[in-house]
Amino acid sequence: MFTQGPFLALRLAGLVLISVILMTVDHRLRYLEPVRAVVSTAVLPLQYLVNLPHAVGSWLGTSFASREELLRENTELRRNQLKIAVKLQQLDALDRENQRLRTLLKSSGKVGERAVVAELLGVDLDPYKHQVVINKGSVNGAYVGQPILDAHGVMGQLIHVGPVSSSAILITDPSHALPVQINRNGLRAIATGTGSLNRLDVQYLPNNADVQVGDLLVTSGLGGRFPPGYPVAVVKSVRRNPGQGFLAISATPTADLDRSREVLLVWSGRRVTEAPPP
């Protein structure tokens, strides 16, 4: 038996060495993504297993919903649909006009975007990181860095993509930052996560910048990751401290980061051609 003695210590030393090498490679280079994809696919059954009670619960909920309830929901959805359709007509016309004006100005037209609905798996990864798992992967055309949105705004971006599942980092994770601009006047800034699900910090705006409480922050499209013009957060408080170089601004994300079950995966720019047909 090799459970005792120097042999075991040697094995431990070897494993620790492999760990350190793996961690370094994983941190600095991207060679290990396939390995991670394989491992994350292997644990996918576990994730589905953990998600099962929730899936069964929501299935039962829809199966046993009463007729009146469904009718009411249906009417409400119709009404919403009508409202949105009316808005969309306007938007379509505005989009055409925008394109026309852009051609007049000889500037490049806006690129199209394409989206696919994905579902979050009900699993908890790490209480200190804001990460979620979705049920779409590279077979659906997902890629690392792809933005995910919900009905109200930007949620985050994919960081690891497996064949049939991916994990995404939310915009409120402390290690996440995204380029935004104020919708009212186009002022650019960076919104960083704080580790709290209902707060973003807006950094690097000088003390005399024109920011008001209630301003909508939208993605600026700089950095090339997020398509421009999607709502991110609403400014909640602006604190001017003459001793500091920058304003202390906190904002509330518009997306339902802790409630959404369905999210949109968005392909934008040159990636549109790689997206699956809608």
Next chain:
Amino acid sequence: MTTPPRRNNWIIALSLAAALSLSILPLPEAVARAWPEWTALVLLYWSMALPHRVSVGIAWGMGLPLDALRGSLLGEHGMGLAIITFITVKLHRRLRVYPLWQQAAVIMVLLALYQMLLLWVEGILGRASGGWYYWLPSLTGAVAWAPLFLVLREIRRYFRVA
């Protein structure tokens, strides 16, 4: 005449899979912060009970799915698990004869060591999370040790895993 012990690898595999599932259970935030490291606990049990079967190799291997699940660097959890499993294997003769509360105390120290190793790696990456409650899982892990030990021992005896 006693029947010879069966190998029953699947019991060990199943218990480890159950521990992994427990560790990704969606929980309210307050509970999630105090949720014990089930994978480490189950590994420590098997390495104490059957050190010739479950040792540093399996412990390191269990780190990979944990890394994939939590989005940490590959090898991060494996390193911590291998080190605490090594200590348990070295001490297994002594640990076995300890009363349960004393075992739990040693387990708490081992879990804290595991968390400290993780904290080091996260700290090097610049994303360490502060606060005393980071260490809560070690404490709750020690509390969870006694029931877990009794349950796993019953399972081990029932299926004669040896």
